Amino acid sequence: MLRIMVVDDEELAAMRLMRILSERDEPSEAIMFLDSLEAYEYAKAHPVDVAFLDISMPDVNGMQLSKLLTDTRETTKIVFVTGYDTYAVRAFELNALDYIMKPITAERLDVTMKRIGTENQATAAAKPSLEVFLFNGMNLNLRTAEGAREAVKLRSPKTEELFAFLLCKRVVIREEIIDTLWNGLVPDKAWKNLNSTLYYVRKAINTTEHKSEITVTGNEIRINTDELYCDLYEFEHLLKEIRRDPERNTPLLKRAEALYAGPLLRGKAYDWASEYALSLERQYTELLELQARHYRQRGQLLQALNGYGEILKLDAIREDVHGEMIRIFLELGRKNDALRQYRQLEAMLRTDLGIEPDAEIKKLLL
Structure with missing residues (x-):
């Protein structure tokens, strides 16, 4: 699913683009901002696949914002939206994916979205990525390079609990895990259970094509939050x-x-x-x-x-x-x-x- 950002200080223009995006058949998730700095703050913490940016905006204009966004995440694709055609050459000098004149039509947007699809196929990462959902239960998906989602099943309830514990703690020492999940067992058995359960967690979520989501350093176990979505x-x-x-x-x-x-x-x-x-x-x-x-x-x-x-x-x-x-x-x-x-x-x-x-x-x- 594409994560799309629409940034335009003209609310009616932004809402028009949001409406056209919502009427498309392809699944996407769009969020609208009327302020460039608010959009930038959001993008620093959330992956954005495509940013539709109005060029003429106060404080931080669209071209300035495009650099901030791509500095934050190189793979973010930039589409400039404007009522003036004088910016076209400058826009493409900034490696924008497209340049659209207002008012935007569904037909013109189709051209852009097809171009995005072509770019995605050409630049898709070869590695799957792990998605973890902890609200309303616990669900794990592995997203393949083609964009498909494959459910991940963990070996046992204890394997699920250990992974959930690590996700919530982010960084934790082995003793805390044992005291929480294997309290009451003799030390040797508790340590053995931890090591074997951790092995099965890593085996389920890691593949040879991408980096490990869990790092073990001495007595510390850490979730690499940059390697997964949660x-x-x-x-x-x-x-x-x-x-x-x-x-x-x-x-x-x-x-x-x-x-x-x-x-x-x-x-x-x-x-x-x-x-x-x-x-x-x-x-x-x-x-x-x-x-x-x-x-x-x-x-x-x-x-x-x-x-x-x-x-x-x-x-x-x-x-x-x-x-x-x-x-x-x-x-x-x-x-x-x-x-x-x-x-x-x-x-x-x-x-x-x-x-x-x-x-x-x-x-x-x-």
């Missing part, structure tokens, strides 16, 4: 970026929402992971709530409703969140929806906690 790592980076400026990071929060498909390692009874999973969920919920309040204050009530709804997916009996949604429904003149929300809250509280909703919430509907 949704957890991207999610944590997004949380960090969003905290810097929650009001301006709506695209990043939407990406975080897409990544958070369910609790970390759902279905895996790993005691060591439970606190970590709760911490991630709590941080994510705080950001959702912060943004929902922001939308509320700006009068963007539908966006606020969506944010509060996402919170309830994580914690369905948040009485305060139900109350906010009821207030918004009433402000929008949707009393039936407000009543439905109240009845939902009432039923859950009675069933799960044996209590009634707060009287102040009930008064809202009188």
Whole structure:
């Protein structure tokens, strides 16, 4: 799947290109930025395959941004988008893949996308890459040079747990692993179990065509995070970026929402992971709530409703969140929806906690 970035300070032009991209049959993942520096910060932490850049932008123009992006990741393909044809020669001097005049049409975009496809086939790396997904369970894929995904199966539940532990810790010493995963075994047997299980992990995820995702140096075992994709790592980076400026990071929060498909390692009874999973969920919920309040204050009530709804997916009996949604429904003149929300809250509280909703919430509907 292509990871695409659209950067244009003209919102309507950017949205038009995003719409045309979304209507294409080929799978892709596109994110839009109206600010060059925000786009650059995102690209520093996330692989971008193709960047569609408007040339005339304030602060950092498209040509300057193209150099920043390719310095960050040489394989990022640059497509310049502009309303002026005077930049064409300069654009191709910068090794741009293409140069498109506004307004962009679906037919013209097809030409660019075919060119991208040809380039990808010519420059595709010979090595597969490992993709690890830890939210809502644990799934591993190996992406082949042709772009196909092959599921990776680990040998046993203990092999899965060891790999999950290493992924979450990044760097860990052998004693900590043994104390966590083989506590209670005599030392010799514990060390033997660790060594054999680690062998089977490495055998499953490593092939002769690419570098090792796990490095063992003396007593230390390290995950080489640059050699794999992990949704957890991207999610944590997004949380960090969003905290810097929650009001301006709506695209990043939407990406975080897409990544958070369910609790970390759902279905895996790993005691060591439970606190970590709760911490991630709590941080994510705080950001959702912060943004929902922001939308509320700006009068963007539908966006606020969506944010509060996402919170309830994580914690369905948040009485305060139900109350906010009821207030918004009433402000929008949707009393039936407000009543439905109240009845939902009432039923859950009675069933799960044996209590009634707060009287102040009930008064809202009188």
